[in-house]
Amino acid sequence: MSASDEVWILGIQMTKFGKHPDLDTVDLAARATTGALSDAGVTMADIGVLTAGNLMNASASIGQQLQKQIGQTGIPVYNVANACATGATALRTAIMAVKAGEVDYGLAVGVEKLSGAGLLGGGGTKKKDADTWTPAGRYGAVAPIDGRIGTETMPGVFAQIGTEYGHKYGGTSFELFAKISEKNHAHSTLNPLASYQKRFTLEQIMNDVMIAYPNTRPMCSANCDGAAAAVVCNGETLKSLSLEQRRRAVKVSASVLTTDPYEEGCQVLPNVNTLTRKAATIAYEQAGVGPSELDLVELHDCFATAELVHYDNLMLCDEGGAAEFFSSGATWRDGSTPVNVSGGLQSKGHPIAATGIANVWEICHHLRGEAGDRQIQNAKVGLAHVIGLGSACGVHILERSAA
Amino acid sequence: MAGQIPLVDYLVLDGDEPHLVAQECTNCGARFFDRRNACANCFATDFKTVPIATEGTVRAFTIVAFAAPGIPTPFVAAVVDCGGTQVRANLVNVEPDAEHVHDGMKVRLATQSIGTDSEGTEAIGFGFEPVG
Numbered sequence: 091m092s093a094s095d096e097v098w099i100l101g102i103q104m105t106k107f108g109k110h111p112d113l114d115t116v117d118l119a120a121r122a123t124t125g126a127l128s129d130a131g132v133t134m135a136d137i138g139v140l141t142a143g144n145l146m147n148a149s150a151s152i153g154q155q156l157q158k159q160i161g162q163t164g165i166p167v168y169n170v171a172n173a174c175a176t177g178a179t180a181l182r183t184a185i186m187a188v189k190a191g192e193v194d195y196g197l198a199v200g201v202e203k204l205s206g207a208g209l210l211g212g213g214g215t216k217k218k219d220a221d222t223w224t225p226a227g228r229y230g231a232v233a234p235i236d237g238r239i240g241t242e243t244m245p246g247v248f249a250q251i252g253t254e255y256g257h258k259y260g261g262t263s264f265e266l267f268a269k270i271s272e273k274n275h276a277h278s279t280l281n282p283l284a285s286y287q288k289r290f291t292l293e294q295i296m297n298d299v300m301i302a303y304p305n306t307r308p309m310c311s312a313n314c315d316g317a318a319a320a321v322v323c324n325g326e327t328l329k330s331l332s333l334e335q336r337r338r339a340v341k342v343s344a345s346v347l348t349t350d351p352y353e354e355g356c357q358v359l360p361n362v363n364t365l366t367r368k369a370a371t372i373a374y375e376q377a378g379v380g381p382s383e384l385d386l387v388e389l390h391d392c393f394a395t396a397e398l399v400h401y402d403n404l405m406l407c408d409e410g411g412a413a414e415f416f417s418s419g420a421t422w423r424d425g426s427t428p429v430n431v432s433g434g435l436q437s438k439g440h441p442i443a444a445t446g447i448a449n450v451w452e453i454c455h456h457l458r459g460e461a462g463d464r465q466i467q468n469a470k471v472g473l474a475h476v477i478g479l480g481s482a483c484g485v486h487i488l489e490r491s492a493a
Numbered sequence: 494m495a496g497q498i499p500l501v502d503y504l505v506l507d508g509d510e511p512h513l514v515a516q517e518c519t520n521c522g523a524r525f526f527d528r529r530n531a532c533a534n535c536f537a538t539d540f541k542t543v544p545i546a547t548e549g550t551v552r553a554f555t556i557v558a559f560a561a562p563g564i565p566t567p568f569v570a571a572v573v574d575c576g577g578t579q580v581r582a583n584l585v586n587v588e589p590d591a592e593h594v595h596d597g598m599k600v601r602l603a604t605q606s607i608g609t610d611s612e613g614t615e616a617i618g619f620g621f622e623p624v625g
Contacts, residue, residue, distance in 0.1 A: 209559055222610045223498045228527035230502030232616050233607060237564030238500060239618075240581040241557045246570050249555035254572065257552055257596035264591065302570075303556035303591060352534040355579030357525060359553060359572045 096325030097185050097342040099488070100195070100335065101130025104448045107316035107439035108285040109205045115144055119156045119201040122317035122444075126197065130321035131335050134161030137321070138193025141168045141183040143176035143200040143443035152201065174392065176200055177318060177446025178347065178476045178484025184322050185345045194327045200448075201317035202441035208313070209301075211244040211479075245310050245393060246302035247479070250359055252395025253304070255402070261413030262398065264304040268295045271309040271394040271436055273422055278433025280464035285314040285439035309394035314439035318447035336493035340454045343377035343471070344487035362396065362477050366403035369485040373473070374405075377487040381405045384427060385469040386456055388449035390477045391434040401429070404475060404485075423466065431456075431464055446484055449474040457490040500607060500618040501526075505544075511604045511619070512547050515578060516540040524578050547602040548624065549575035554596060556589050569594050573621050585620030599624040 103125030105118055113121070119142070127133060142153030153167035172179040177200030184196030223232035236242040256262030272292050278284040290298075290308055298306040328339055350356055350365040374380060381404060389404060391397035398412045406427050407415035415421070421429035432438045432452040435445065453472035455461045474486045499506050503514050503526045515524035520537035524545075531538045554571040569584035585603055587593050600621035607618040 209561065222612050223614055223616045225498075225502060230528075232498055232500055233618075235501065237557075237560050237566075237568060238583065238607065240572075240583060241555065241560065241568075241570035243557065243560055245559070246555045246557045250553035250570065250572060253555065253596055254553035300556075300558045302558060305555075352523065354523070354577070355572065357527075357533070358579040358581045 093325030093329060094191065095189070097188050097345065098323055098325060098328050098339040099320050099342060099450070099454055100132070100323050100328070100339050101126045101128070101321040102319070102447070102451045102454050103129055104283060104318035104444065104451045105316050106283045107314045107441060107448070110315040113315070115147065115152065115201050115203050116155050116159055118203070118315060118317035119152060119199050119319070120159050122201065122319035123156065123197060123199050124160060126319040126321050131331070132195060132321060134163055136195045137163070137165060137197045139166050139168070139184060139187045139196045141170060141180040141196065141198045143170045143180040144202060145171055145173065145176045145442045146202060146204065156199065172482040173478025173480045174390065174440070174442050175347070175446055175476045175478030175482040175484045176443035177448070178486070179446065179482065181320055181447055181450065181486070182345050182347045182484060185342060188322050188324050194323055196322045197319065198322070198447060199317065199319040200443035200446060202443045203315045204313040204441050205315050206313065209243050209245070211242050211247065241302070243302065244479070245305045247360060248393035248396045249302045249305050251362055251399055252393070254359070255399045255412065259410035259413070264296065265292070266413055266416070267304045267394040267398065268292055268306070268309060270391070270397050270416060271295050274391060274430050274434035274436045275308060277423055277431050277464070278437030281433050281438060284433040284437050285312050286437045287433070288437070305393050305395055309436060311392045311435035311440035312437065314441055316439060316441035316444045316448065318444045318451055320447055320450065333493065337491055338458050339491050339493070340457050341489040341491060342486060343379060343489045344373035344485065346373045346376065346485045348372070348483045350481045360479050360481055362481060363399060363403050365481055365483040366400060366475065366477060367405070369483045370404045373485040373487050379471055379487055383471055384473050386428045386431055386453065386466045386472045387475070388430055388432060388452050388472070389475040391430055391436055392440060392477070394436065396477070397429070397434070400475065404473065423464070428466055431466060446476040449476065450486055450488065453488045457488060497615050497617050500616055504617070504619050506604070506617055512602065513545040513580060513619070514542050515545055517543045545578050545580060546576035549573040549580065549600060549621065551584070551596050551598040551600060552579065554584065554594055556591065556594060571621065573600055583620040584622070586622035
C-alpha cells in the first residue's frame with residue numbers, strides 16, 4: 091500500500107457529553123469542529139469536504155448551518171443520516187473522499203441535542219385509533235401495533251437481542267447483564283467528558299427502575315447533548331507535515347460500513363449480529379489485525395444486553411462464549427481486552443450522531459498516550475464499533491503512529 | 494355492519510381456527526409478513542400465501558415497563574419460533590414477570606378483542622399464550 095492510499099486521523103475532538111442548555115446544535119458542532127481543526131493544525135481553508143450528521147434534524151442541513159458559523163469556503167457538504175451509526179457514516183464518507191484522491195483533507199462531524207428526550211423508538215409509526223377500523227400500511231393494520239404486536243422501543247428491542255443470545259447459547263441472566271453495566275459505570279469515573287461519572291453497585295443497578303427486562307435504567311444509554319469531529323488526510327499529505335503532527339496522527343487501518351444481510355427473522359426482530367460480524371470480518375482483513383491484538387475496544391453498548399452480543403460479533407471471544415468471556419474479567423480495563431473504558435454509552439452518554447466519532451476519539455486518545463488517568467498503557471491498536479438500527483454498522487480499526 | 498376485522502391482514506380469522514399467514518417467496522422460501530415489492534433474500538417477485546404454525550417456542554422476550562404514551566404496561570414482547578418462522582407478538586395470559594416468562598417456553602396463538610368501532614365492527618388482535 092502506498093502512502094497515498096493510507097488514511098490518517100490528523101485531528102479529533104469531542105465536547106463534554108451531558109446537558110448543554112446554553113449551546114444549540116450549531117454551537118456544539120462548532121466547538122467540536124474548531125477543536126478538531128486546531129488539534130490537526132489546519133484551518134477550514136485546507137478542508138476539501140465536510141460530512142455532517144445530526145439525526146434528530148436530519149433534513150436541516152447541519153453541515154451548511156455549521157459552515158455559516160465557522161467558514162463558508164464553497165466545498166461540498168454531505169449531510170448524512172444512518173440512525174445511531176450517523177457519526178461513523180460521516181467519518182466513513184470523509185475517508186472515502188480522501189481515499190478516492192478527490193481531497194487532501196476531509197472533516198467529519200456528528201452532533202445531537204438529546205437531553206430529556208426520553209424513550210426513543212416507540213410510537214414512531216403510531217396513528218390515531220380511527221372512528222372505524224381501516225386497514226393501512228404494509229401490514230394492513232387497523233390500529234397502532236407498537237405494544238400490541240411486540241415492542242418498538244429501543245430498550246425492549248435490545249433486551250430481546252440479549253435474551254435471544256441467552257436462548258441460543260445459554261449462560262446469561264439478569265445479573266450477568268447488570269454486571270456489564272457495573273463495569274461501564276465503574277470505568278466512567280475516570281472520564282471527565284462522560285455525562286455521568288458515578289459508580290453503581292450491582293445491587294443499585296438491579297434494584298433501579300426497570301425499563302424493559304432485563305434492562306434497568308442504568309443499563310440503558312443516557313440521552314444527552316454532545317458533538318465530535320475529526321479531520322482526516324492521506325499518507326502523502328501527512329508526509330509533508332511537522333513531526334509533531336505525524337507523531338500524533340492515528341492511522342485508520344480499516345474503515346467499514348455494512349447493512350444487515352437477509353437472514354430468517356431479521357425483519358421481525360432487528361438482527362444486529364450479522365452486520366457486525368460482517369463488518370468486523372472485513373475490518374480485520376483490511377487492517378491485517380486479529381481480535382487478540384486489540385489493546386482496547388469501544389463498542390456500541392446502547393444497552394447492557396447489546397454489549398454482550400457484540401463481544402461475540404466482534405469475535406473477541408469464541409462463538410457462543412460471550413458470557414464466559416465477560417465473567418473472566420477480560421473486558422474490565424485491567425483485563426485482556428478492555429471494552430468501553432470511556433464508560434460506554436450507558437454512562438458517557440449517547441448523543442446519537444456524535445457517538446460514532448466520539449468512540450473513535452476515545453481510541454485515538456489512548457493511542458496518542460493522552461488519556462490521563464484512564465490511559466490503557468502502551469496502547470497500539472484499537473477498534474471502534476457502532477450500530478444503528480434499521481440497520482447500519484460502522485467499524486474502524488485504528489493504529490498508533492510509528493513516527 | 495357488525496362483524497370482525499383482524500388487527501393486521503396477516504391474521505386470518507378463520508372461525509375456530511385463527512392463524513397467521515406469511516408471504517412466501519416461491520423461489521427461495523423466505524417468509525415475510527408485510528406487503529412486498531420483491532424478496533429481500535433472492536430479489537424474486539412471486540410470492541404465495543402460506544399458513545404459519547400456531548404453536549411455537551419463545552426465542553426472545555422482554556417485559557416492557559416503559560412504553561410510548563397510551564400503551565398499557567407492563568406487557569411481554571417476544572419473538573416466537575413457529576416451526577422455523579420467526580413471529581413477533583406479545584405473550585398473553587401469563588404473569589408479566591421473570592418468574593413466569595422465560596425463553597424456550599412453549600406457546601400457542603390466542604386471539605383477543607381490541608375494541609369495537611362506531612359501526613359495531615370488532616377488531617381482533619393476537620398474541621401467544623403458554624401451552625398447558
